[in-house]
Amino acid sequence: MTLQPEIDGERLLRRLDAFARIGATPAGGVNRQALSVEDRSARRLLAELALERGFRVFQDGLANLFIRRDGSDTALPPLLIGSHLDSQPTGGRFDGALGTLSAFEALEALEDAKAQTRMPIEVVAWTNEEGSRFAPGVMGSMAFAGADTAAWKLIVGSDGASLAEELDATIAALPEAAQRPIGMPISGYIELHIEQGPSLEKERMPIGVVTAVQGTRWLEVCIQGSAGHAGTTGLAYRRDPMVAAVAAMHSLQATIMPLDADARLTVGRITAQPGSINAIPQSVIFTVDLRHPQPERLDAIETEVRQVCRAEAEARNCTAAIARSFDMPGAAFSPDMIDVVEEAVNSLRLPHKRMISGAFHDALFIARVAPAAMIFVPCRDGLSHNEAEYVEPAHAITGARVLLQAAIVAASAKNN
Amino acid sequence: MTLQPEIDGERLLRRLDAFARIGATPAGGVNRQALSVEDRSARRLLAELALERGFRVFQDGLANLFIRRDGSDTALPPLLIGSHLDSQPTGGRFDGALGTLSAFEALEALEDAKAQTRMPIEVVAWTNEEGSRFAPGVMGSMAFAGADTAAWKLIVGSDGASLAEELDATIAALPEAAQRPIGMPISGYIELHIEQGPSLEKERMPIGVVTAVQGTRWLEVCIQGSAGHAGTTGLAYRRDPMVAAVAAMHSLQATIMPLDADARLTVGRITAQPGSINAIPQSVIFTVDLRHPQPERLDAIETEVRQVCRAEAEARNCTAAIARSFDMPGAAFSPDMIDVVEEAVNSLRLPHKRMISGAFHDALFIARVAPAAMIFVPCRDGLSHNEAEYVEPAHAITGARVLLQAAIVAASAKNN
Incomplete structure (x- = not known):
């Protein structure tokens, strides 16, 4: 040159x-x-x-x-x-x-x-x-x-x-x-x-x-509980999917990203059904956007999300159904x-x-x-x-x- | 008779x-x-x-x-x-x-x-x-x-x-x-x-x-953060209102009802804006239905809800606006x-x-x-x-x- x-x-x-x-x-x-x-x-x-x-x-x-x-x-x-x-x-x-x-x-x-x-x-x-x-x-x-x-x-x-x-x-x-x-x-x-x-x-x-x-996975978590009157239902009789969903999200937010600088966990969408101010919800649905550059870590994080959601749901007599809606390696x-x-x-x-x-x-x-x-x-x-x-x-x-x-x-x- | x-x-x-x-x-x-x-x-x-x-x-x-x-x-x-x-x-x-x-x-x-x-x-x-x-x-x-x-x-x-x-x-x-x-x-x-x-x-x-x-109060909590890309925004750059809302709800759910058998706290409605799976929300709004038979305890619980929401928002560089929409003694x-x-x-x-x-x-x-x-x-x-x-x-x-x-x-x- x-x-x-x-x-x-x-x-x-x-x-x-x-x-x-x-x-x-x-x-x-x-x-x-x-x-x-x-x-x-x-x-x-x-x-x-x-x-x-x-x-x-x-x-x-x-x-x-x-x-x-x-x-x-x-x-x-x-x-x-x-x-x-x-x-x-x-x-x-x-x-x-x-x-x-x-x-x-x-x-x-x-x-x-x-x-x-x-x-x-x-x-x-x-x-x-x-x-x-x-x-x-x-x-x-x-x-x-x-x-x-x-x-x-x-x-x-x-x-x-x-x-x-x-x-x-x-x-x-x-x-x-x-x-x-x-x-x-x-x-x-x-x-x-x-x-x-x-x-x-x-x-x-x-x-x-x-x-x-990063690889990306989207999960949709649906926690089913039991609808009830906000006033007449005491703590012992609640099967509140909001409490389970919040506990699961809190646990995941406190661990996944703080413990792994390459991991991303985002809850961008959430709804409660029926969505009445004065009713314990029947169900709460939220999305989880997970990202990690290493496929095996993404697998491990997805497994952890599933386990935590199931465990927190079960601890409140609720059930968790988790579906993967998107997977980009x-x-x-x-x-x-x-x-x-x-x-x-x-x-x-x-x-x-x-x-x-x-x-x-x-x-x-x-x-x-x-x-x-x-x-x-x-x-x-x-x-x-x-x-x-x-x-x-x-x-x-x-x-x-x-x-x-x-x-x-x-x-x-x-x-x- | x-x-x-x-x-x-x-x-x-x-x-x-x-x-x-x-x-x-x-x-x-x-x-x-x-x-x-x-x-x-x-x-x-x-x-x-x-x-x-x-x-x-x-x-x-x-x-x-x-x-x-x-x-x-x-x-x-x-x-x-x-x-x-x-x-x-x-x-x-x-x-x-x-x-x-x-x-x-x-x-x-x-x-x-x-x-x-x-x-x-x-x-x-x-x-x-x-x-x-x-x-x-x-x-x-x-x-x-x-x-x-x-x-x-x-x-x-x-x-x-x-x-x-x-x-x-x-x-x-x-x-x-x-x-x-x-x-x-x-x-x-x-x-x-x-x-x-x-x-x-x-x-x-x-x-x-x-x-x-019970007396009943309804609060609407709006936590404002900063919208961002779920993948490109690392933990240090997040102002995630969902994380703040979840932390506040988790703290309240773990204390208010378990510690006072007469208290009721219910989150029946929640939304995230803009509500995209792959975006950190700009804001999260949720309702809190509070009940207690004693007016002074209801006051104290409302104060606690406000303090916890504000503190958890501030801890994540978010802001919390809390409005009372209903009050039945x-x-x-x-x-x-x-x-x-x-x-x-x-x-x-x-x-x-x-x-x-x-x-x-x-x-x-x-x-x-x-x-x-x-x-x-x-x-x-x-x-x-x-x-x-x-x-x-x-x-x-x-x-x-x-x-x-x-x-x-x-x-x-x-x-x-």
């Missing part, structure tokens, strides 16, 4: 603004849901920018969009860098867009510097990460990683649209992109994303090196790729910490087929999936610089 | 059946809401039975119905015995009717035996105890005890009817009854009622001697009248226990103007305000026997 590739911060911020205008909401956020007209406009803009720079553009049968810059060794599979362009219906400007546009900026920086990489590097914009219009989310990366997509043909969106038809229309709207089959060998994957949580901002860390994505990222990212951060002399992602990302699935890692930057007040989502310009640029540096290192690796 | 007055059990059960047909529901309950056509039919039937026996019949401006049997001392105010004839929309056959018809049976038993009492005895059927059609309930007894009824003119029922018009129509439908002003001096009041709770049945006690009616019954009832129970050699009423009754208000007491009999499974409400015939008859005996003792007392 004759010139050190460098992120053009102004160009990156200008691009973030340009994409934020596609599906812009009055409150300053974006509504650019997967496979919508707005999503197609964003894909078109990115493809046109790529073609202008002489990069090749591809899309596969799930409308995943790839922008390729060749490497010196034509036999090597590409390093992928990117994220997604779709948003929540009242989403922010940075969730997904930051990672995708920073990856494209990295590609341009390499091109500006006429830098040669050993591997090809491809920018990817995965289809339907959010899952708000068409569930499930992380659809493009899941399919890329080999998920069986046969049943997806029948998926209907929240607006009544057919997924299959919207996929076809989206692909047809970008005829400049060459078609590719879904899935291919890749050398690795690096994704830059906003944290969507408060820790980096609170700890004044510009960079998080993500080592794993987590992933530990490749130690080698984590090291590559950390090396890049160190070479830029940036304060950082290793951390675990509490939210899903496309990297969760790509990690199953290639060495993967993620880079997090802070977002204000930890806000995301919110029109007020905000990232300091300096943080966005710093994230892009780390991504570029990590990509240069990863794309030069000998062992892929 | 030449003949010992005795309850005619068969007559009492026949009467209970006859009144249960007025407003009978297909499921075996009754719908005889206050001042309805059905309520008027029941009042008419009772008045006709009374007039047949030669008793005098009165009603006051709130349609409270009185049936008078004179005593030997014409200067003495009457002893009142009775309850109410109105029901919940899906009410049972015994709530109110048992006490009213047993009181009338007692009057007939005295008449059958040609027994002379010193005081006059009057059977009373209070208007609108239930409060389901026209709120508030215990309206007739509240007015009798001196409540200001001026604002009641404007009350509109759940069916859109005017209380004032329905009162006028109900009074006009019974022209045989002589008019009386609302309220008058009385010597005492005894009310037989079903327990509406489980304790007598579970303890196999045919009779409860009621010493007090309790009443301790007259020790003399309690002794009269207990003496009657003892003379009949019946197992019994002293107990506190957890529900409101007309006696709550009458106790403010005269020595009052109540007699409870068991009801199956503690069920009331329910079409499945059921009282064993033997229990109904036993209750009427206690009421008759207590009335004979009370109506002969020297000190009134």
